[in-house]
Amino acid sequence: MFIIAIDFGTKSIGIAIGQKITYTANPLKTIKCKNKIIFWKKIKNILEKWKPIFIIVGLPLNIDGSIQNITKKAIKFSKEIKSKFNIDVKLQDERLTTIEAKSIIFKQKGFKHLKKNKIDSMSAVIILESWLNKQRRK
Numbered sequence: 001m002f003i004i005a006i007d008f009g010t011k012s013i014g015i016a017i018g019q020k021i022t023y024t025a026n027p028l029k030t031i032k033c034k035n036k037i038i039f040w041k042k043i044k045n046i047l048e049k050w051k052p053i054f055i056i057v058g059l060p061l062n063i064d065g066s067i068q069n070i071t072k073k074a075i076k077f078s079k080e081i082k083s084k085f086n087i088d089v090k091l092q093d094e095r096l097t098t099i100e101a102k103s104i105i106f107k108q109k110g111f112k113h114l115k116k117n118k119i120d121s122m123s124a125v126i127i128l129e130s131w132l133n134k135q136r137r138k
Contacts, residue, residue, distance in 0.1 A: 004052040005128030006081075007094065007120050008060070008074040009033070013043075014120025017050055018128045023136055025128040027121035040084060047085055055087055058094030058127040092131040097123040 005025060007014035012032050018025030031042045047055075057078040060070045078089045 002052045005056040005124040007058045007123040014124040016124035023132040025125045030120045055089045059091040097126040
């Protein structure tokens with residue numbers, strides 16, 4: 001049973017897949033958003049292919065936990081996913097995931113691989129694994 005994680009952004013959306021058996025996730029892809037339009041068809045194709053039991057959407061908060069403009073957009077996006085695809089959506093704090101994603105990519109593959117699409121999908125991995133680890137501790 002798969003879980004999809006999304007690192008929401010207005011220009012691109014990183015996507016990862018994981019499951020509760022091993023509490024691990026892997027990057028899938030990054031979907032580009034042209035003119036702030038989300039390509040719902042690509043999201044639909046991913047959901048149809050993997051049939052996740054639910055989706056985790058990263059919640060971009062400020063370091064102090066306060067809400068910013070992108071936080072509101074991520075919440076709206078998560079509600080749209082739930083409405084369009086009739087699937088449960090959970091929010092997961094994603095503070096500092098981009099920094100962690102860059103660090104992981106740099107350590108594994110070096111500076112030349114620090115590309116936006118790889119960072120976004122690795123951020124989705126971190127979001128999902130963070131959520132999975134939180135569930136394991138319960």
